[in-house]
Amino acid sequence: MTLAYPISSLKAHPARxxxxxxxxxxxxxxxxxxxMRHTLSELTGPVYGHETVRENDxxxxxxxxxxxxxxxxxxxxxxxxxxxxGVPNTLVELWQANACGRYIHVVxxxxxxxxxxxxxxxxxxxxxxxxxxxxxxKPGAYPWGNHHNAWRPAHIHFSVFGHSFVSRLVTxxxxxxxxxxxxxxxxxxxTDAAAxxxxxxxxxxxxxxxxxxxxxxxxxxLRGKNATPMETK
Amino acid sequence: xxxxTPSQTVGPxxxxxxxxxxxxxxxxxxxxxxxxxDTSGERIRVEGTVYDGDGKIVxxxxxxxxxxxxxxxxxxPQDKRALPNTSFRGFGRVGTSKDGTYAFDTIKxxxxxxxxxxxxxxxxxxxxxxxxMLLHLYTRIYFxxxxxxxxxxxxxxxxxxxxATLIAQQANCTGNAVYRFDIHLQGDNETVFxxx
Ligand SMILES: [Fe+3]
Numbered sequence: 001m002t003l004a005y006p007i008s009s010l011k012a013h014p015a016r017x018x019x020x021x022x023x024x025x026x027x028x029x030x031x032x033x034x035x036m037r038h039t040l041s042e043l044t045g046p047v048y049g050h051e052t053v054r055e056n057d058x059x060x061x062x063x064x065x066x067x068x069x070x071x072x073x074x075x076x077x078x079x080x081x082x083x084x085x086g087v088p089n090t091l092v093e094l095w096q097a098n099a100c101g102r103y104i105h106v107v108x109x110x111x112x113x114x115x116x117x118x119x120x121x122x123x124x125x126x127x128x129x130x131x132x133x134x135x136x137x138k139p140g141a142y143p144w145g146n147h148h149n150a151w152r153p154a155h156i157h158f159s160v161f162g163h164s165f166v167s168r169l170v171t172x173x174x175x176x177x178x179x180x181x182x183x184x185x186x187x188x189x190x191t192d193a194a195a196x197x198x199x200x201x202x203x204x205x206x207x208x209x210x211x212x213x214x215x216x217x218x219x220x221x222l223r224g225k226n227a228t229p230m231e232t233k
Numbered sequence: 234x235x236x237x238t239p240s241q242t243v244g245p246x247x248x249x250x251x252x253x254x255x256x257x258x259x260x261x262x263x264x265x266x267x268x269x270x271d272t273s274g275e276r277i278r279v280e281g282t283v284y285d286g287d288g289k290i291v292x293x294x295x296x297x298x299x300x301x302x303x304x305x306x307x308x309x310p311q312d313k314r315a316l317p318n319t320s321f322r323g324f325g326r327v328g329t330s331k332d333g334t335y336a337f338d339t340i341k342x343x344x345x346x347x348x349x350x351x352x353x354x355x356x357x358x359x360x361x362x363x364x365x366m367l368l369h370l371y372t373r374i375y376f377x378x379x380x381x382x383x384x385x386x387x388x389x390x391x392x393x394x395x396x397a398t399l400i401a402q403q404a405n406c407t408g409n410a411v412y413r414f415d416i417h418l419q420g421d422n423e424t425v426f427x428x429x
Contacts, residue, residue: 221235
């Protein structure tokens with residue numbers, strides 16, 4: 001079956017059942033997924049441009065009276081499709097922990113301080129070339145209950161739409177050289193090393209603003225229609 | 234060689250960023266009400282509960298829906314027939330409540346053709362995200378009592394004994410129709426999910 005968006009692109013994703021990440025055990029389907037042709041329902045998707053985004057929604061450091069604590073960073077890059085084309089005018093949302101590794105979410109009660117000047121949510125749209133940019137604070141690592149002494153590597157959660165409802169992506173951006181990588185079952189749920197690399201931002205000295213902020217580049221690659229010449233099934 | 238960016242779980246803490254719903258100091262880009270004043274069509278509510286493989290409710294689930302308008306057209310320039318005279322966007326997003334429930338207020342979609350030009354029965358696409366889900370799942374919401382279900386080419390792909398998991402059943406007799414659509418991530422009543 002040839003699909004408009006080749007299904008082979010999905011191989012990069014983690015298996016839904018990845019038992020080292022314990023919560024997957026009861027939250028992953030056990031019956032086979034049904035493979036179907038893409039109809040107009042799958043091939044279209046929500047188009048949300050600038051009307052959804054307020055001025056400064058992409059700067060997480062100026063959403064409160066004072067400045068948040070932590071290391072100010074620029075996170076930027078391109079939303080691309082697998083065919084290498086920029087994905088223009090697409091909504092990019094992010095959320096993250098503060099510099100101490102604490103989320104403002106009420107369920108996060110780990111003993112690290114909240115920052116009254118940091119919410120940790122942002123959104124923007126990519127420009128005509130697919131470029132997006134955020135200003136934020138480098139999030140801290142945080143502990144979680146998956147196994148003894150489990151800590152998540154520092155990460156920023158991303159949500160991106162793209163060209164269709166089947167290009168929808170929720171992922172996490174990591175920071176280069178994190179010592180927690182080998183121990184994190186969520187990061188390692190992606191079994192292909194090259195695919196894991198694509199979740200790691202690169203340090204971007206060139207776009208660092210002297211005496212103000214370091215920069216990290218993170219390109220987000222979504223499914224493309226002509227991604228591979230071969231198609232399975 | 235290139236490749237796509239892999240998916241990772243939405244995690245347990247997405248609410249303040251993606252579905253704050255007045256509980257956090259952040260505004261909602263989307264919510265569960267898709268109906269705008271100029272939207273034509275039959276107003277309906279789709280509601281239900283999300284369950285895990287132990288039958289426990291899932292209170293940290295995010296659900297997104299995408300659908301055509303009442304004439305079967307999508308608010309997307311890729312649908313060349315899209316109508317210019319409605320602000321119906323066809324997209325909604327909610328987080329489940331503490332009790333695992335959710336609700337969308339929308340309109341019953343019209344029919345959309347399949348790639349062969351055959352009409353599909355009215356349906357809504359749904360994407361399911363949660364802590365413990367490394368990659369979201371896609372399902373489809375069909376409507377009980379809809380004659381077109383019998384000839385729907387996608388429902389026909391689904392084993393007959395599992396089709397009912399895709400069909401929302403009307404739960405009331407008066408007022409705007411309320412359709413119940415529970416989601417079972419796993420187990421005997423596991424919802425049918427699609428690899429798309
Ligand atoms: Fe996180």
